[in-house]
Structures are given as C-alpha cells and as structure tokens.
Amino acid sequence: AQKVTQAQTEISVVEKEDVTLDCVYETRDTTYYLFWYKQPPSGELVFLIRRNSFDEQNEISGRYSWNFQKSTSSFNFTITASQVVDSAVYFCALRTNAGKSTFGDGTTLTVKP
Amino acid sequence: DAGVIQSPRHEVTEMGQEVTLRCKLISGHNSLFWYRQTMMRGLELLIYFNNNVPIDDSGMPEDRFSAKMPNASFSTLKIQPSEPRDSAVYFCASSPTGGQTGELFFGEGSRLTVL
Numbered sequence: 001a002q003k004v005t006q007a008q009t010e011i012s013v014v015e016k017e018d019v020t021l022d023c024v025y026e027t028r029d030t031t032y033y034l035f036w037y038k039q040p041p042s043g044e045l046v047f048l049i050r051r052n053s054f055d056e057q058n059e060i061s062g063r064y065s066w067n068f069q070k071s072t073s074s075f076n077f078t079i080t081a082s083q084v085v086d087s088a089v090y091f092c093a094l095r096t097n098a099g100k101s102t103f104g105d106g107t108t109l110t111v112k113p
Numbered sequence: 114d115a116g117v118i119q120s121p122r123h124e125v126t127e128m129g130q131e132v133t134l135r136c137k138l139i140s141g142h143n144s145l146f147w148y149r150q151t152m153m154r155g156l157e158l159l160i161y162f163n164n165n166v167p168i169d170d171s172g173m174p175e176d177r178f179s180a181k182m183p184n185a186s187f188s189t190l191k192i193q194p195s196e197p198r199d200s201a202v203y204f205c206a207s208s209p210t211g212g213q214t215g216e217l218f219f220g221e222g223s224r225l226t227v228l
Contacts, residue, residue, distance in 0.1 A: 035216055045204065045219040091156065093217075099144055099208075100169055101217060103156040 002027040004094050006104035013082050014112050021077040021107045023092030029053075034068065034075045035093040039106070045091070051075065082111045115139070119205050119220035127228050131193040134223045136205030138186050144208035145188050146217060147180055151201045162188070174199075195227045 003026040013019045025034065036048040049059065051068050059066045063080045079086055089108050095101040118137040126132055138145055147159040160170040165182040173180070177196070182188045192199055202224050206217035 033215075037217075037219075043202070044221050045206075045217075047216040047218070050216050098168070099163055100161065101146060101158065103148075103158075105155040 002029070002032075002094050002096060002100070002102050004092050004102050004104035006090075006092055006107050008107045009105070010108045010110070012110045012112065015084060016081050017111075018078060018080050019082050019109065019111075021079075021090050021092075021109065023075045023077065023104060025073050025075065025092070025094045027094060027096065029096045031097045033095040035095065035101075036066065036075075036077050037091045037093060037103075039089040039091065041088070048077075048090075079109075082109075084111050084113055087111045117205055117207050117218050117220035119203075119223050121223055122221065123224045123226075125226045125228065126195055128196055129194045130227075131191065132195045132199075132225060132227075134190040134203050134205075134225070136188045136190070136220060138188070138205075138207040139209075139218055140186065142207035142209050142218070143185065145182060146206040146208070147188070147190050148204040148206065149201045150204060150222070156204075159190070192225075195225075197227045200225055200227050 005024045032053045034051045038046045038048055049066055056068050065078045067076045087110050089106045091106045092104045093101055120135045143164050146161040149157045159172045160180045161168055162182050178192055180190045202222040204219050204222045206219045208215050208217055
C-alpha cells in the first residue's frame with residue numbers, strides 16, 4: 001500500500017514570506033514518482049513538478065524549490081517570497097511504476113497582502 | 114491542443130436518479146483516472162485504466178458506481194442510484210502514452226449535487 005501525508009492542513013503567511021509545505025510518503029516500491037500539484041480557487045488541478053525515486057537532486061524553478069530526501073521519505077516544497085497569487089491548495093502525490101497515483105490531503109496556503 | 118474535457122460541469126439531481134459523467138482524454142494519452150474530491154475525504158482515486166483496461170477499481174465506493182472506457186479516448190462514470198453522499202467534484206485525468214509514471218492532466222471537474 002502507498003500513502004502520502006501532508007501534515008499541514010492550513011498555512012497562512014504574509015506576502016513576501018517564505019513558506020515550506022511538507023510531504024511524507026510511504027511505499028514499498030523501489031521505483032516511484034513524486035509530484036506536486038496546485039489547485040487554485042478556480043478549482044482546476046495544475047501539475048507543478050515530477051521527481052523520480054532515483055533523482056534526489058533538489059530543483060529550483062523561479063520562486064519554487066523542492067527538496068527530495070529519500071532517507072526521510074520526504075518531498076518538501078518551498079515558495080520563496082510568497083505572493084497573493086500563490087494562495088491555493090497544494091497536493092503532494094505518489095505514483096508507482098504500475099501507474100497508480102495517490103494524493104495527500106492537501107495543504108491550503110493563504111498568502112495575505 | 115485540447116485538454117481533458119469533462120461534462121457536465123455542474124449537475125444537480127435528486128436522490129435515486131442515474132448520473133452519468135463523461136470524460137474525453139487528451140489525444141494520445143492511454144491512462145485514465147477518475148477521482149472524487151470532497152471536503153471530508155480529499156482527493157480519492159476511484160478507478161484507473163491503462164489502454165482501456167481497468168487496472169484498479171478498489172476505490173469505487175460500491176456497486177452503485179461503474180466506469181467504462183468504450184474506446185481509447187472516452188470514459189464514463191455512472192452512479193445509479195445516486196445518493197446525497199455522492200455529492201462531490203469528480204475529476205477525470207489522463208496520462209501520456211507509455212507514461213505510466215508521468216504527471217496527470219486533469220479536467221476541470223464535474224460538480225455533482227444530489228438532493
């Protein structure tokens with residue numbers, strides 16, 4: 001069985017603050033893939049990043065960065081200098097080689113002006 | 114290119130009625146997922162298909178729910194009879210050919226309200 005845990009249900013920050021969203025996963029598979037998705041108030045789910053289990057390099061894309069640590073089964077997401085438009089629900093997800101995708105419960109981020 | 118297309122976007126029905134939700138995959142995608150989102154239970158995987166074949170339907174709540182892929186580009190999720198607890202947003206998502214490990218492309222969702 002696989003499981004994704006996002007312990008932070010809600011986070012509220014003030015614009016320009018940095019914020020980190022935590023994600024911890026469980027799987028017995030040795031090959032797997034991790035994702036982050038964003039769901040803005042409009043409701044659609046938007047893909048942000050994909051990481052495979054063999055690639056522990058951190059990644060930075062603009063104000064977004066991701067820290068994958070296999071030793072702690074974590075795949076955390078940091079937004080630097082947050083903006084109001086970052087307000088959304090963020091989902092971490094795990095996909096096995098068989099194709100099944102499991103999502104965490106999501107973290108609702110509110111960025112206040 | 115068109116994304117994943119779901120219909121209807123909104124459906125309000127009465128308890129006991131049959132509901133059919135439809136999904137058109139992105140051309141060339143071969144994996145299809147149905148998710149249900151509620152405040153209480155978050156995003157739940159109901160069923161997923163690879164190459165039109167159902168691979169895992171363990172998330173389907175009960176016999177009232179059924180899903181089909183009559184062809185490579187189209188899927189339906191049917192609820193018969195519907196109940197108020199089925200009220201949710203139902204998302205369809207597809208994944209590229211050969212990309213069983215790739216990201217999912219989601220439709221805009223079908224918001225179902227069962228009175």
